[in-house]
Amino acid sequence: MDEPTPTRGQRRKARTAEAILAASRELFFAQGVARTTIDEIAARADVSVGSVYFHFRSKDGVHLALVEEALEVNERYMRDVPGAASPLQRVLDAGEAYLRFHLERPDAFRLVALRILEPTAEGGSTDVERRIADRVERLVGAVGNDLQAAVDAGEARPISAEDGMRFLWGAWNGVIALSLRQDRLRLTDDEVRRALDEGRAIIERGLRA
Known part of the structure; x- marks a missing residue:
């Protein structure tokens, strides 16, 4: 059975989550997990701090x-x-x-x-x-x-x-x-x-x- 086509909202959420992961991947690699803050992740991903917490709850x-x-x-x-x-x-x-x-x-x-x-x-x-x-x-x-x-x-x-x-x-x-x-x-x-x-x-x- 074919998978249902994601809705526009689901696609937007997926893009936001991937942007957060991509930003975190770069920051963690460059400066380590401990030295990276949620604020830095949000700024690098160009999303709000609330979006990071919404998608992942915490660092x-x-x-x-x-x-x-x-x-x-x-x-x-x-x-x-x-x-x-x-x-x-x-x-x-x-x-x-x-x-x-x-x-x-x-x-x-x-x-x-x-x-x-x-x-x-x-x-x-x-x-x-x-x-x-x-x-x-x-x-x-x-x-x-x-x-x-x-x-x-x-x-x-x-x-x-x-x-x-x-x-x-x-x-x-x-x-x-x-x-x-x-x-x-x-x-x-x-x-x-x-x-x-x-x-x-x-x-x-x-x-x-």
Whole structure:
């Protein structure tokens, strides 16, 4: 059955909501969530402050909507990993997909992967943190399952797949996070790619049985 055509009022509401999200996405990426105010969001979106509250209730509501969007993007990149026959190759390819997620959608990457860099008030935004943790845990777990499969198949050395995946996840995030430094130690995107390519070669040599 065809979806009903949105009314003019529904289209107007959708445009307003998207303008608020677009403005928030730019501000959050440029200066962080904590330092962004509702007034700034409204001004950037060219809407009233009341419109922001009407559509999202609070800044946390805007943040959660953007996080949900970013999580969908993250999952799409990870689903696009080629279905290699080798489980170890799938693990390595997941690292490449994660890097592409950062390079092509840095706004979404920062909302999902580098949330730890964003200062929050005591208690934080629990809905946001829970959604990130639930879905990232699922994604990381899937790659961890591939690592365990590589061990079980004798393709990788007998290691703890859980601890190994924690290391890989931390290494991927750690290297990419260097691109956000504000001093001379900051890496360019090319340097991040070269470092992760070198790390991939080191990890593959170390893992292969």
